[in-house]
Amino acid sequence: MSTSESQEPTLSSEGSETKSKKASKKEAAKLEKQRRREVAAATSATSTLSVEDDPLAVNYGIVPLIELQSKTPANVNDWTRVEALNDSLENKQVLIRGRAQAIRPVGKKMAFLVIRENGFTVQCLVQAQPDLVSPQMVKFAAALSRESIVDVEGVVSIPAAPIKGATQQIEIQVRKLYCVSKAIPTLPINIEDAARSEVEIEKAIQAGEQLVRVNQDTRLNFRVLDLRTPANQGIFRIQSQVGNVFRQFLLAESFVEIHTPKLIAGSSEGGAAVFRLDYKGQPACLAQSPQLHKQMSICGDFGRVFEIGPVFRAEDSFTHRHLCEFTGLDVEMEIKKHYFEVMDVVDKLFVAMFDTLNTKCKKDLEAVANQYPFEPLKYLPNTLRLTYEEGIQMLKEVGVEIEPFGDLNTEAERKLGQLVLEKYGTEFYILHRYPLAVRPFYTMPCYDNPNYSNSFDVFIRGEEIISGAQRIHVPEFLEERAQACGIEVKTISAYIDSFRYGVPPHGGFGVGLERVVMLFCGLNNIRKTSLYPRDPLRIAP
Ligand code: ATP
Numbered sequence: 001m002s003t004s005e006s007q008e009p010t011l012s013s014e015g016s017e018t019k020s021k022k023a024s025k026k027e028a029a030k031l032e033k034q035r036r037r038e039v040a041a042a043t044s045a046t047s048t049l050s051v052e053d054d055p056l057a058v059n060y061g062i063v064p065l066i067e068l069q070s071k072t073p074a075n076v077n078d079w080t081r082v083e084a085l086n087d088s089l090e091n092k093q094v095l096i097r098g099r100a101q102a103i104r105p106v107g108k109k110m111a112f113l114v115i116r117e118n119g120f121t122v123q124c125l126v127q128a129q130p131d132l133v134s135p136q137m138v139k140f141a142a143a144l145s146r147e148s149i150v151d152v153e154g155v156v157s158i159p160a161a162p163i164k165g166a167t168q169q170i171e172i173q174v175r176k177l178y179c180v181s182k183a184i185p186t187l188p189i190n191i192e193d194a195a196r197s198e199v200e201i202e203k204a205i206q207a208g209e210q211l212v213r214v215n216q217d218t219r220l221n222f223r224v225l226d227l228r229t230p231a232n233q234g235i236f237r238i239q240s241q242v243g244n245v246f247r248q249f250l251l252a253e254s255f256v257e258i259h260t261p262k263l264i265a266g267s268s269e270g271g272a273a274v275f276r277l278d279y280k281g282q283p284a285c286l287a288q289s290p291q292l293h294k295q296m297s298i299c300g301d302f303g304r305v306f307e308i309g310p311v312f313r314a315e316d317s318f319t320h321r322h323l324c325e326f327t328g329l330d331v332e333m334e335i336k337k338h339y340f341e342v343m344d345v346v347d348k349l350f351v352a353m354f355d356t357l358n359t360k361c362k363k364d365l366e367a368v369a370n371q372y373p374f375e376p377l378k379y380l381p382n383t384l385r386l387t388y389e390e391g392i393q394m395l396k397e398v399g400v401e402i403e404p405f406g407d408l409n410t411e412a413e414r415k416l417g418q419l420v421l422e423k424y425g426t427e428f429y430i431l432h433r434y435p436l437a438v439r440p441f442y443t444m445p446c447y448d449n450p451n452y453s454n455s456f457d458v459f460i461r462g463e464e465i466i467s468g469a470q471r472i473h474v475p476e477f478l479e480e481r482a483q484a485c486g487i488e489v490k491t492i493s494a495y496i497d498s499f500r501y502g503v504p505p506h507g508g509f510g511v512g513l514e515r516v517v518m519l520f521c522g523l524n525n526i527r528k529t530s531l532y533p534r535d536p537l538r539i540a541p
Helices: 014-018 023-045 136-140 196-205 216-221 231-250 291-299 340-360 364-371 388-395 409-425 475-484 491-501 511-521
Strands: 060-062 092-107 111-118 118-125 149-157 171-181 262-263 274-278 282-286 304-312 325-334 383-386 428-432 455-460 463-470 506-512
Touching: 014 118, 023 304, 060 111, 060 136, 092 118, 092 136, 092 171, 092 291, 111 136, 111 149, 118 136, 136 171, 136 325, 231 291, 231 304, 231 325, 231 340, 231 364, 231 511, 291 304, 291 325, 291 491, 291 506, 325 511, 340 364, 340 428, 340 455, 340 463, 340 506, 340 511, 383 388, 388 428, 409 428, 409 455, 409 475, 455 511, 475 491
Parallel strands: 060 171, 118 171, 383 428
Antiparallel strands: 092 111, 092 149, 111 118, 149 171, 262 282, 274 282, 304 325, 325 506, 428 455, 455 463, 463 506
16 A cells, blocks of 8 residues: 555655654754755745745755665655556545646645656645645745656645646645755756647647747757657657567577677678777677577577677668667577478567557557557558568569569568558568578578578568578588678688587577567657667767
8 A cells, every 4th residue: 555544654854853863963953954945045035935934844845965865764655656646545645756747836825736757647736724834835836847856745635627737637735845856947858848749830830839849869969858758658668568578478489588799709790880899909899680699509509599689780871760779689599391480480479569569558659649640550460471572573563673683672662561551451571582692691592492592571561670581500501601792701610610510400580679669659760769879970878
């Protein structure tokens, strides 16, 4: 029980004098004097209401630092979550902690506060009343800066009319109010502005009104404020659920979670797009995928492995879908006969993931859609599989030509996504049997035509989220393919040698976490789904 009538919540600032036996009376008096001085400063220099003379001054103020240095142990159950505030608590005393999202003084005797915690908000009324709430306390409340962290203690009441500006349909009649952490009075971005949708801005423009539009760079410069918007709270809770389903699903399917090194000697896959660094005098780089080590773990007899970890790409890709650091969701597994076994895992894993997001993240998806409107993803219970050749044929029929054994460019991928949606009613599908020439050197060629490979890409709304394949597990063949692709074999000898000690046929795939969230939510930029994005122009905050 977070709230009870008999057990009155205690606030550390109030308890300092009585609870700390060691604190001398002198020290306590000094602290109280300092606290009152700070309260007086926080209200107004011109105030005629003196905090020093207020017999109720103990009920409000700025919590002194010493109290926040873990001086007094507290029972966290004394605090009620804002989300849990409902009419069953009528007339009960509650203590909450949250941000002062809105502060609205009404004359000198009343101030409304809206307190936000984890996206839930509650209206609180600070009203001057003899022996309970002093006018000085109302003034203190009115002078709080927005986004400050406050502790509010008060009695729950049920308002006669519905409350429009808060999620919880109760009101707290404030008895005590303490500021735990003060936000600066003028924030670089207002949360209200950052939370506004384009639709609202456009509507306002048409009505001759001017509303602030916060651009992407400003948002990212002040990301901690930007992250407080309902849409961003939703995005990163959805992201957390994607990682969670990925992990839980694979663990249940007997996969082992591994952690491969991110510091790699030479260059990880022989590519140029790596971040080079000096490793104690040796040339090294940041891993551009866990590819080689996850395969080596199959050689090490783990059978089925997965990893969730950072992936570094140095190429100068100034697009809406490329980052220089992203979170890779990687899988590698033994296969008995066919690379379709890997595609079966993709199919079941992602259908389970989408089902979970749709059932468990309803509120988060709604929050995202309120600011960035999108249609729910259309997907089938059994994921559609098309061969590359079938895809090319569909494009050909509408006049889009792809060069023989060439890759699909972004535009062709989008177009194919549209055609697949029209024909099969899904925005999630697998395209497999790609030309060998457009895949990495370790991809297994098809048994019946070496121009094609046992590989696949997976698409959401016409954009790639996954690449996968059966790998070449025969060392001599792997050497041959590496050479053919212009890779210096000796730089990857440890990888190739791993296959000389016997290894089962295997395959796997790599997913970009930020891309999955971006495309599931129909967002237009991967920077929106990366907590602190790194791109060719940004490495901070
Ligand atoms: P693309 O063709 O989109 O550049 P890729 O073929 O280089 O991707 P892989 O190297 O096969 O992709 O990586 C597997 C997955 O990792 C991709 O499907 C994508 O989801 C994600 N990914 C790849 N590169 C990036 C990047 N620069 N930023 C964010 N995610 C990426």
